[in-house]
Amino acid sequence: MSGQAAPLGQSHPPHGHPENTTGTTQASDKASTSSHPPPSKPDPTTLSPGQHNAAQGGLAAAAASGPAELANLKVTLKKGLRQFPDFPSPGILFEDIMPIFASHSLHSGLIRALELQVADVFDTTPGEHSDVDVVVGLESRGFLFGPTLALRLGAGFVPVRKPGKLPGQCETESYKKEYGEDKFQMQADAIKQGQRVVIVDDIIATGGSAAAAGSLVKKLGGDLLGYVFIMELDFLKGRDKLDAPVHTLLSGQEEGLKQ
Numbered sequence: 001m002s003g004q005a006a007p008l009g010q011s012h013p014p015h016g017h018p019e020n021t022t023g024t025t026q027a028s029d030k031a032s033t034s035s036h037p038p039p040s041k042p043d044p045t046t047l048s049p050g051q052h053n054a055a056q057g058g059l060a061a062a063a064a065s066g067p068a069e070l071a072n073l074k075v076t077l078k079k080g081l082r083q084f085p086d087f088p089s090p091g092i093l094f095e096d097i098m099p100i101f102a103s104h105s106l107h108s109g110l111i112r113a114l115e116l117q118v119a120d121v122f123d124t125t126p127g128e129h130s131d132v133d134v135v136v137g138l139e140s141r142g143f144l145f146g147p148t149l150a151l152r153l154g155a156g157f158v159p160v161r162k163p164g165k166l167p168g169q170c171e172t173e174s175y176k177k178e179y180g181e182d183k184f185q186m187q188a189d190a191i192k193q194g195q196r197v198v199i200v201d202d203i204i205a206t207g208g209s210a211a212a213a214g215s216l217v218k219k220l221g222g223d224l225l226g227y228v229f230i231m232e233l234d235f236l237k238g239r240d241k242l243d244a245p246v247h248t249l250l251s252g253q254e255e256g257l258k259q
């Protein structure tokens, strides 16, 4: 995707900020981005000691916490997101996940939350080899955390890429997304018959990208266990396009931008 990030002063405040309901740019935003909260607001990039230890992974932490730990992490991660109105085109309220990756503690909290979510919904034990054989990540934001999650699960990682990037024989699917059309490809031998696959991406909007990836996985003979997203834009009902279970850490945007 093209385009550049707006300067800090033009960014929309993070989720959880009191000004986040207006959809307008506020002068105070500069002091209230997730990396520079005002003194009165807790820094969402700083996890509590318990969260931080658990975010490093490991069975002891998981046994001590589980659902409560996941719930806490979700609250913290949501505050790390920023919104940009009319990006990349008018009418789109863009959810920016990059502050999560810019912060060591939020990044590690994200991986921990995904690990707990997968363990919960696919009935495995965090920190142990999971029932997932392959994590499939969608270009490009699914590449930011898919490989790390695959390592945590004891699974392989396979990319779904935009056309012309992968060598050898490929399968191709066209799709429509919230702001345009595109094609996805996977290498034809990337998944072995019957391998258990979880598809991951940052956001499900219309569901077009995820549906295309699901079709590719099935064409290759994979057993699609389900999808895991960081965030779901509920009002677009993208999950209705998917024919495998859908799990999301966060949801938002009950409505899009009002034009």
Ligand SMILES: O=P(O)(O)OC[C@H]1O[C@H](OP(=O)(O)OP(=O)(O)O)[C@H](O)[C@@H]1O
Pocket: 001, 138, 139, 140, 141, 142, 176, 177, 178, 179, 201, 202, 203, 204, 205, 206, 207, 208, 209, 210, 238
């Ligand atoms: O549910 P949908 O309407 O299909 O939209 C969701 C997709 O859109 C974004 O990717 P984008 O194609 O913008 O590519 P990028 O990750 O390379 O920025 C996002 O990362 C998802 O992959």
Ligand SMILES: Nc1ncnc2[nH]cnc12
Pocket: 092, 093, 094, 095, 096, 177, 178, 179, 203, 205, 206, 233
């Ligand atoms: N509103 C949105 N914000 C961020 N990524 C997206 N991909 C599709 N729609 C999006």
